[in-house]
Amino acid sequence: MISTEVQEWTLEGVLDELARLDSSMHDRHFAFILGSGASFSSNIPTGKDLAQRWLTDLHLRECRSGESVNDWSKTSGVISGNITFETAAEFYPQIFERRFRGDRESGYAELEKHMDGKSPSLGYTLLAEIIQETRHKVVVTTNFDNLVADALSMHAHQSPLVVAHESLVGFVRPQLRRPLVAKIHRDLYFNPINDHDGVSNLEEGWKNALKKLFQYFTPIVVGYGGNDGSLMGLLNSLELGDIAGRIIWCYREGSPPPKLAQEVLLKHDGIKVKIPGFDEFMLQLAAKLVPDFDLNRIAERTEDLGKKSADRYRRQADQLMKALAKGTQDQLNTRQVMAQSVKPRESWWAWELEAAAQTDPDKQDEVYKQGLAQFPESSELFYNYALFLSDKKLDIASAKAMYEKSLELEPDDYDAIQAYAELVFRHDKDYEKAKGLVQKMLRLDPDNADALAFYGSILAAQGDLVEADSYFRRGLKLDPDRVGNIVEYADFLSDYRKNYTDAEFFYKRALELEPGNVTALGNYASFLAFQSKKLKEAKFFYDRALILAPESPLLKDGYKMLLDVMRKEKVRAGRASKAQHKDNEV
Template structure:
């Protein structure tokens, strides 16, 4: 069979064909078969590299004749014949067994050393983009690394189903709700299959699962040498017609498909194509398959995700610090530990945590000032200091100056603009200036419900009820599950428009979303007690509020007024 020539296409022809199939055959999917060559640009050695390193180790241990490693390899008896230093990849499992004979765990440790801490290359990023944005969501790999899953995670794409052991093959099926990564030689941490018997034989469960899969998925082979008998044995055993469409085998110059791969391609009428590399191929394929493909947009989105993750981390730490302000001695000790953990003062955030750890506002202000002297261009530290001046020190004029400094340093910081607008609204009662600021915040962060709520609240305070109602209705449609928006709209309907039946409806909706929110319970109970004249319902809600926080001063004051009204 090997004398028959395998069809070879140009890369442009292959990309054009894949794009045509993607556009016109919506029941056809692509499955990417990846080998160690795909991970090379992620600084993970290929199977050939590892095999040659291990031959070098064995030569150092065993050669006593002074022969070179190339000469010694030909006579080392690792296999019966045919092994050369250049062909090491073909005998990877036998070399692994000899190199780590008697201490297989050290072999796994060697693999971990080469794979731990490696980041997905551009090719994996683009593969993740294809998986996320198209219907082509299957990867079958002989690799032990986690680069596919890592790439999907890094770019906030849907997490894949990773089947890293033959005991889980029951989860591999053609109809998938999420991406699939089938690791047929197991995962790096699940006793990876590296021995000759395991690499040469595919477990029966995998044979059945992959046969069903390839009936619906066209295999695109990238970076796979085809030197193991397991996957190649399965592909060779499949009948003509068991694979959907033409199998495509990508290879690099100097690394043509092996004889067994040629036999598989001829049997299934597949094609081979020379590519410049994994990253380059994935770039060109993504440009063909991904709608509105934009490499710059991927970069910007990834950068934005990193910033948001860091910001979320800092906010959670800040919130934890603030929640420990008035607590037990154990909580105060935790607060000190958090502050001490960043005493190096190498970042603006270290100063922020140290300031937040202070129970004395005077000491906190001193720390903020010291931090700003070291980081005078930090909009984040200026922003946090502005909040401190406004909410803790109760110095709105100083806070306004600090917000102005923030906006000089970061004019598109929507959070700073929002908080500055709120201060202008509540302290200065300058409705027009506050509205203009909120409009800027909404333009920069159109998905921020707080900005919508503040905008409507300012309009309501300005007695522009018609515009306020329009904004509230838009906000309720845009954020139907936001209890704060629903509660604010309910307050507007009851206090400004006196539309009590509609207000009651939105108070209930807010409470359904956040049933344990003291704010929601208290506002609704006051509405029932003082406006809607439902004293029995109000009493039940007041008691519910006391179960949430029996010491809340606003609750006590409202309930006392309710009881007095009932006398």
């Protein structure tokens, strides 16, 4: 018996079904079909809101009889049949055409005004989390906004393939390496499709691409009114079995699926479900689908990403300032511009830039002290002062005190912990102190390849070679192309394990990845000179390294030692040759 009424499930039943499909059918994927209702909580007007605003504009312009906007709408001629203020969303494209007739660009500008600068709501954040952490990576949308891509970017997830024009539909395929956002009415900046013909008819390329897509993806419709003929026409044209599973149509109280959507759901044996809103639905769905789902973890990760981005930006500016210290006049002018580009002495970073602008270490020291007197709670300024004291002033005791102060103010500052650990390990040889600090780094980030390699170096220095080897290998497994860690492992194999064959393999691997890496060149040259006794090859790599870093004390010392060995070898060879010559004469 053919049903004449669309099935309606409870929200709990739908969420349970989606969780079951996710766990038991690994060849089944979900595709999220989003309309303007999904963007409402991001402060972007819905299609209905815009249609009603524009209808009000038309009423203001054209109504001379004094009728209400609702009464005037019925005879306005916007469409051939009746239209009311309440049903305006159904006639969005016709209203857009009439409102912006003769000046379509002003219509696009109106859309840009409503969408520019809007941030993704919680629902989009959670959708991004689902896309990143599960196999459900497709969004099909009639929206012009960029909220899906923005949410993925904000949380440092994988960037999506955004197909915002029909000329790009060849890139839409069921087997995807990255998330897909299919914008079937184009992007805000690509002449978005708003006219009646465009909204009513889906371009042929989109029809073919989406038909193939829906054979593998179950559509979950959220915030979509179903008032355009393009997507609805495609769904209605599909045969029974052309869609993987059943369509799930989410609607809010007072906005049930329209007649055409009801027909599509009946045809494909779909389900409708009432939801409290886009954000609320995504929250409950993420809790079902995302492994170890934790809202606070998402917030902390996002906050950490923002801090790291700001820190990286400041650090790069600092490095640029310092790199320009002994340059040409143009470079000195650039330093001056940088120093003047931050309001003087109004933030800890302003003090940092002022310190970096100094060429006299004593003046730098004085600037740091003044800055810390004004900002005694700035962990960042204490950290930068510690770096200055250890690297420039060579005042190790004071540097350690500044690191301690920085970490007292910000105990989980990863960079400060790492720099402090490096100092006590390399300079003080305080392996236990360094070990404790790196253990804290690993608690903060267990899969950090650099921390794992650092821990391996400490264990090696303590004589625990087997455990050290395991930490080096764990780090290289996580990040096999991290050149610094590859060189460090090669040094370990050479210096501690006397495994020269494997050591040379890793030195060469590092130089394959970065032929101009000074540390790799210098350490390999040292290995060739003093372990493998390949003096000519060693000189070749020292020469390359010194071209790149002619002032490096380590390189100059190693090169000098190599030349001494080569001279002694030449003298020894000369004596041996003379002795052989005498023997031959006898």
